[in-house]
Amino acid sequence: MIPSAYDLAPDSWAERLAEWGEKPFRAAQLVQWLYAPTASFAAMSNLPASLRDRLSAEFLDLDGTAKVEDEGMADVGTRKLLLRLHDGQCVETVVIPSRERRTVCVSSQVGCAFHCAFCASGAMGFTRNLSRGEIVAQALRAEIAIGRRPDNVVFMGIGEPFANYDEVVAAVRTLNAPNGLGIGARRITISTCGVVPGIQRLAGEGLQAELSVSLHAPTDAQRSELMPVNRRWPLEQLIATCAEYTRQTDRIVTFEYTLVRDFNDSPADARALVRLLRGLKCRVNLIPLNPTEHFPGQTPPLSTLRGFQAFLQDAHVNTTLRVSRGGGMDAACGQLRLRRLHG
Ligand code: SAH
Secondary structure, eight states: OOOOGGGSOGGGHHHHHHHTTOOTHHHHHHHHHHTTTOSOGGGOTTSOHHHHHHHHHHSOOGGGSEEEEEEEEEETTEEEEEEEETTSOEEEEEEEEOSSOEEEEOOSEEEOSSOOTTOHHHHTOEEEEOOHHHHHHHHHHHHHHHTSOOSEEEEOSSSOGGGGHHHHHHHHHHHHSTTTTOOOGGGEEEEESOOHHHHHHHHTSOOOOEEEEEOOOSSHHHHHHHOTHHHHSOHHHHHHHHHHHHHHHOOOEEEEEEEOTTTSOSHHHHHHHHHHHTTOOEEEEEEEOOOOTTOOOOOOOHHHHHHHHHHHHHTTOEEEEOOOSOSOOOOSSSGGGGGGGTO
16 A cells, blocks of 8 residues: 555654655655645655655655545535545545634544444444544645635544544644644544543643543433443543543543433433533533434424523533534534534
8 A cells, every 4th residue: 555645744754764865954845845735746846856756656646645526515614525535435524614713624534433323424334544644634635625724623523533543643743743734732622432541542642632522411321322332431431531631631621412302401411411520620512413314313492402501501511502503514423513613
């Protein structure tokens, strides 16, 4: 398999080019082109032709890591890129530009093995992990599509980031590196369905990235019905791990809670959620269910959403709720939640 130039850490080019007998300053020149981003090695005009040829011979074409196959609107002002990978597989990247900031929602895997009941990605099944380069290339494609560098990156597209831990964390490092994309770590959010060992590992990484945990229910019975992962790592263990994460990193965890009508949206559910989160430094982001064809649940009425939020706020749980700007969204996953970053 031909590797992608984006699979390498920006800092590792110095060594690679030294092995090739290139002058030391070439690495910085190359890295600057790579994350400019630039369409091809041939366009790197200040590099010697011999070096450009060698790069072309050893690595995929720069747009070959993730080629834009199709581009559409997922919702008002939201762009969805369908990207074709070198082996023919496809992933989706969503770009949400607003006046103040531009957020890109990246995928971490082709498909997903976790089968959350309401999520369209689970229905696709799992095919493979994405590489560091394939994740980074999504942000670069988004930049080319909107003509500006994204300010925020959220791992809320297809896949479970912690089931592809090493490549995801490596991608975060490139996204964050000053000679990579230079996106502040606090503007990069990793969202997990509750893979406890991933949360534990991230705590020791020394990264300032944001952690989101998809909670979606206040009791094990309800959560296991929505999210099979809960049988492996039930709530008590998940919440204890989040508490330990905040203790170790001094970072606040965001809990995502998708509200499903008459399933997890009652005052009793709100009360149970407050009890579950008692004493934890966290915030809750409420997401109205985005109906999908494989799941019979419905979106609660706005009054229920507001009532649920008010209950949490009254109990001093910092809670946000963002409702969709418009219908007609063909979302593959939880894109409604992204309103929180832009509402
Ligand atoms: N696997 C990761 C990240 C990808 S999904 C995770 O589970 O966190 C991103 C978010 O969208 C998750 O919170 C997920 O539960 C949510 N989501 C998926 N499908 C949804 C739907 N139909 N409606 C609302 N939120 C959904």
